[in-house]
Amino acid sequence: MALRVALLLLFASLSAGCVLSGDLNPMKTSKGRDEAREAYVQLGLGYLQQGMTERAKVPLKKALELDESDADANAALALVFQAEMEPELADRHYRKALASRPSDARILNNYGSFLFEEKRYKDAYQRFEQAAADTLYPERSRVFENLGMTAAILGERALAQQHLEKALRLNRQQPRALLEMAELSFEDRHYVPARDYYDRFSLLSEQNARSLLLGVRLATVFEDRDKVASYGLQLKRLYPGTPEYQQYLSEQ
Known part of the structure; x- marks a missing residue:
């Protein structure tokens, strides 16, 4: 709702500008189009965050329509199609976004995550590497x-x-990294650091x-x-049908 209000306010201010100037249409100016496009993208992302993917497509x-090459709009639409399990369309819009902004770490990381979901691990690793090159990216730890997760699978x-x-x-404080490090340390029989990573996780x-x-495996090693x-x-109560539970049964 707040995003929708923001968009309405934007167009209200644009209309007011038209009245005051008499002959200037802000939508024909670069600044006016940029502001409208940004508002549409934010509105689309707001719908996406609420799980309303069909409604998200309308503002995106x-x-x-204001700029078919806009990186943010294409990246947002890629996320929409990713959520709708339309991998070809998602891939197309990720590529369009990167064509306009090839060094954007956020888009590169999101695209890498998409490729990881598609089991295209080598391609995903390449995109993550490109994202990690931005030393000022605030989410670099997640990259x-x-x-690490991709290299492990490879x-x-x-x-x-x-x-x-x-x-x-x-x-x-990254649970996925901590669990992965605990697993790798356990496999290397480095049980004390494995337990430390696991406890932090x-x-x-x-x-x-x-x-x-x-x-279970760590507790067995430490006789707890x-x-x-x-x-x-x-495991039995929450995940009875999983391979992990079957593995647990086989180790008892």
Whole structure:
């Protein structure tokens, strides 16, 4: 509603400008079009955040009518199509956005996340690398977290650890990076740091099937029977049909 009001106020001010000037139409000026386009993009993103993807397309289409190459409008529309599980359309608009703004770390990171979802891991890694090159990007820690997760899937364990450690140096409170580091450390039989990463993860995030299985394994190593029982019970109750629960059963 606030975004809608903002858009209405914008056009009210534009109309007022027309009356005052008598012959000037702000929508024909560069500044007026830019302000309208930005307002349309924000309105579209507001609808997207509420899960209203169909309504989001209306203002985003209007933004593109003002400038079909606008990076923000294309990036927002890519997110809309990504949410609607239209990968070809999402990919097309991500590319259009990057054609206008090829070094935008936010768009590069979002595009990398989309490619990761599509299991295009090598392409995703490349986009994350490009995003990480912007040393002033405020979400750079998440880019390195994404690099680490992608490198791990690609089988580059040492590189994955390097990226995840970098992510945690930039921001210690990243649950995904902490869980991944706990998993990698456990696999390397570095049980004390694995437990430290795991404990930090547990303070920041709810448990999932993967983390509960790792919790069981760590508790077994440290002979904490109460935690073994607790994590096992949570796996059974919350994730009975998962591969993690079947793995838990096979290890008991």
